[in-house]
Amino acid sequence: MAVFNLNVNGTKQKVDVDGATPMLWVLRDQLKLTGTKYGCGIAQCGACTIHLNGVATRSCILPVSSIGSKAITTIEGLSELGEHPVQKAWIEHNVAQCGYCQNGQIMAAAALLKNNSKPSEEQIETAMKGNICRCGTYVRIKEAIKSVSRT
Numbered sequence: 001m002a003v004f005n006l007n008v009n010g011t012k013q014k015v016d017v018d019g020a021t022p023m024l025w026v027l028r029d030q031l032k033l034t035g036t037k038y039g040c041g042i043a044q045c046g047a048c049t050i051h052l053n054g055v056a057t058r059s060c061i062l063p064v065s066s067i068g069s070k071a072i073t074t075i076e077g078l079s080e081l082g083e084h085p086v087q088k089a090w091i092e093h094n095v096a097q098c099g100y101c102q103n104g105q106i107m108a109a110a111a112l113l114k115n116n117s118k119p120s121e122e123q124i125e126t127a128m129k130g131n132i133c134r135c136g137t138y139v140r141i142k143e144a145i146k147s148v149s150r151t
């Protein structure tokens with residue numbers, strides 16, 4: 001076990017865990033930020049996507065010892081009241097079905113739009129292709145992202 005000082009959603013957090021612990025479990029079990037979901041645990045589904053210094057990152061394979069001073073943002077930190085433009089677009093387009101993958105989808109979309117406010121169809125597909133939705137909400141996800149890029 002070791003103590004790690006983390007910057008999570010703009011707040012300093014101290015955790016005492018094994019350094020190999022994936023950030024996903026530090027968030028969920030230590031910090032009680034359960035918006036970030038476990039899907040596959042092997043970087044194949046995107047359910048666990050967070051932002052690391054603004055870049056969409058799979059937290060299920062991210063050891064806490066590798067974080068250092070980098071800024072972590074989770075779905076809880078995207079917007080205090082759920083009013084991030086991507087979250088609003090998700091509601092307007094009624095994107096979610098079962099909802100399980102949607103945290104990761106929203107985090108991936110938010111990272112895309114932060115770095116490229118007017119992504120092409122191809123850029124949207126490339127950025128989102130690693131986020132799997134077993135309910136098949138892909139068409140609505142793309143429409144929601146396009147609607148944000150038009151604003």
Ligand code: FES
Pocket residue numbers: 037038039040041042043044045046047048049058059060061
């Ligand atoms: S749980 Fe991390 S990519 Fe699937």
Ligand code: FES
Pocket residue numbers: 096097098099100101102132133134135136137
């Ligand atoms: S909404 Fe059900 S898995 Fe995506």
